[in-house]
Amino acid sequence: MRIRFTGAIVALAGAAVVTLAVMPIAGQAPQGGRAGGRGAGAPAAPATAPAAQAPRPAAAARPARIAGHPNMNGIWQAMGTAYWNLEDHSASATQFWQLGAIGAIPAGQSVIVDPANGVIPYTPAALKQRDMNRAGWPKSDPEAKCYMAGIPRSNYMPYPFQIVQGQKDILFVYEYASSNRIVHMSNHTEAPVDSWMGWSNGKWDGDTLAITVNGFNDSTWFDRSGNHHSESLTVEERYTMQGDNVLIYEATMTDPKTFTRPWKIRMPLYRRLEPNVQLLEFKCVEFSEELLYGDLKKK
């Protein structure tokens, strides 16, 4: 720690002096002036501020392993168009002609690797439901309503997510809808109640993070094309590093009420490499309210 602190002092030489005293009993106020200077929104520092200097660790190199396991910390995002449709799909129009080409769906190849035909093995009744879901889009889509997206959908939406991995439970934090899930790495228990994001029990299988997710409700989808499941869904996820900046993601879906056999998707997740990239706020409730409640507003 001492070494890092020393480095930090050097790294921050020239940055704004930071004063940090919160001694509420003494009635002293903490002061602003973090790196980046005092923004327009920052209050002026009272003249009585103590001039204590805070050590700031500089950005540490990312260790390759944490507590003996691959370090998957980072901000990840899928590319491709699986969020539109997991299966093979040609480019097509949506009903939103006002958006011109912006409103069209780009083509994409199936991310389903099993079965080999790349098609979800629905039961006949479940396939009919999928087609009804699709006909009712977008209002039928939980994403339009800003509902939590469930697993695996959350991992390949067009928003980044962050893996926070220490030596204990691992946290997946999704930008979309402020959703998140805790991956229990010890004390595995059954899901206490059905939920949108499911109940995740994880373990290390060599250098692969293997997570069993179940305890879902029946309300989440797999994509914007109406692909769906029941509350009996179990997802077996596998995350494997391929080099420093690619995480191979695999998920096997088992749900006898909806599918005639288990099926599996595979895709790379890419590390977001922009300097200072961070998860930002996408609290989409406010963007869904006109859709959900607009008919009840005062005219």
Next chain:
Amino acid sequence: MRTPLTGALAAGLLVSGAVCVPSLRAQSPAPPALRNVVSRNKAKSLSTYIVPRTPWGDPDLQGIWSSDDEAGVPFERPTGQTRAKVDGAELEVLLEEREHQRVDTTAALFGLTGGGPPHWYENSGHKSARTSLVVDPVDGRVPALTREAETRQGRRNPMGSFGAGPFEGPDDFSLYDRCITRGLPAVMFPTIYNNNTLIVQAPGFVALTHEMIHETRVVPLDGRPFVANRMRGYLGDSRGWWEGDTLVIETRNFSDKTNYRGAGTHLRLVERFRRNYRGVRYEVTIDDVHTFVRPWTAALNLTHGAGLFEYACHEGNYAMRNMLSAARAAEAGGRAGR
């Protein structure tokens, strides 16, 4: 003591958006008895407790931390109470009063249907001897609003569904009613249930997941600058660092929809988390010269929580449709609101 509802507001039930406009009052110096309490607490924080460490050497704050044990403590110290903590017979009377008030409040807010009996709630039966969550100023009261803030407050309906309306659309409800957020630092203070914060750490980051409404703050500890001043959010933008064994998080860049006791875009928070022998000591200093005549600090003792459930608030928000349809029905019936 005014009404049970007022007591609930002070206890933090509606802290997401609701604001009790503090009355203007002079700030009183600490009585000698209080100074003694303060110095004893400071001595205890310097005890021999060894803070655990992560494998990469940071103080280890990981775990599930609950504010349940501070439930019932008024946010501001009641008029007439001069001590920061009470004990003995006075404590017994105080706890009984608080429990009666809590039961009355729960019944008044939720009735006896739907929500279950008052003793089911997680804010039931707690034993904190503190007389306010506000610890600075020493009178335990939120400092007066500035004139600018009073003008601003007059234009807002911070009570949301607990206010008088009118309810013409979603914007007339609080951020909490709408399942958007309880906001910062409100989410740290106890409410009726789901008072847990999960802390997970990684090298260079600390993540805080708040159970109520489900949201996570991922706080960089690597000394990077804040995002651009023009980027604003309900939870603002946070940066953290260690001061010895204490995690310090500064948050700014709040949006103009933020309304923490009248503070908004100029709000700046400094939170401090420190492990101790029974949990985590949490302090937050609220600094906004456009809103309060001076900075002030509230504190909590967080203790081990049992576990987090998924709080699917928006997904199950039937109340918004019900309240809006009730308002439209009332209009159609020729009556004004409720």
